[in-house]
Amino acid sequence: MFPQAFSQQVDEGGQMNLSEGRQRRFFMSRVTTATGYVATGLIGLTLLIGPANLLLRRRTPVSNYLRRDVGAWTAIFSVVHVIFGWQLHGSGRISAMLNYFFTNSWRPMADNFGLGNWTGLAALVIVVMLLALSTDGTLRELKARTWKDLQRLNYTLFALVILHVFFYGALLRLTSPFTLLGVLTVIAVVVGQAVGIWLWRRRHARTTASQRQL
Numbered sequence: 001m002f003p004q005a006f007s008q009q010v011d012e013g014g015q016m017n018l019s020e021g022r023q024r025r026f027f028m029s030r031v032t033t034a035t036g037y038v039a040t041g042l043i044g045l046t047l048l049i050g051p052a053n054l055l056l057r058r059r060t061p062v063s064n065y066l067r068r069d070v071g072a073w074t075a076i077f078s079v080v081h082v083i084f085g086w087q088l089h090g091s092g093r094i095s096a097m098l099n100y101f102f103t104n105s106w107r108p109m110a111d112n113f114g115l116g117n118w119t120g121l122a123a124l125v126i127v128v129m130l131l132a133l134s135t136d137g138t139l140r141e142l143k144a145r146t147w148k149d150l151q152r153l154n155y156t157l158f159a160l161v162i163l164h165v166f167f168y169g170a171l172l173r174l175t176s177p178f179t180l181l182g183v184l185t186v187i188a189v190v191v192g193q194a195v196g197i198w199l200w201r202r203r204h205a206r207t208t209a210s211q212r213q214l
Contacts, residue, residue: 025088032084037178039077039127040165043158044185046070051196054203062144068134071154075131082124116167123160126153162186 049067053060086097100117103109109117130153132138139147165182173179 028088035081042074048192051192054199112167119164126157
């Protein structure tokens with residue numbers, strides 16, 4: 001009787017631990033996915049502020065405080081995404097991080113998982129660098145032209161994030177609301193940038209024509 005009762009308690013305890021482990025992984029998976037797509041949406045928003053200003057005929061300053069704030073939240077969500085993703089797919093140890101990028105023979109991973117991690121790492125480096133540059137002090141030190149050129153890495157960041165999402169199989173989950181958000185973000189950015197370029201060229205052409213008449 002006692003051995004059976006003890007065995008039953010062990011089984012129940014093991015099942016409980018297994019259930020808690022699954023719930024924890026499910027929660028971490030949701031947080032990882034959600035923070036990743038929120039960061040993607042915020043990056044897209046930073047790329048739509050300029051075209052929106054052109055559409056509304058507003059002046060576009062070299063440094064936009066709204067874009068800075070959105071960029072800061074982008075970096076925060078990106079870092080949280082990396083932390084939870086690291087805990088989800090690895091053990092959380094520093095040494096386990098290498099398994100994200102290299103095979104057992106120390107060759108760079110070239111499968112979807114590896115390419116997804118490499119593009120994610122590059123995106124993380126850029127978003128943190130852009131956050132560090134988004135201060136009045138760096139703007140004064142680097143001067144407007146150099147500062148603006150570095151801020152244009154935001155386009156590279158967006159492309160890397162889309163590749164990161166692609167390699168992680170987002171297109172295989174087309175029914176997911178997160179995937180829908182990602183697709184809508186890409187469409188909005190592409191359309192917004194196209195409209196912004198068209199508006200800028202039209203305004204530039206009018207300015208040039210007016211100067212010639214003078």
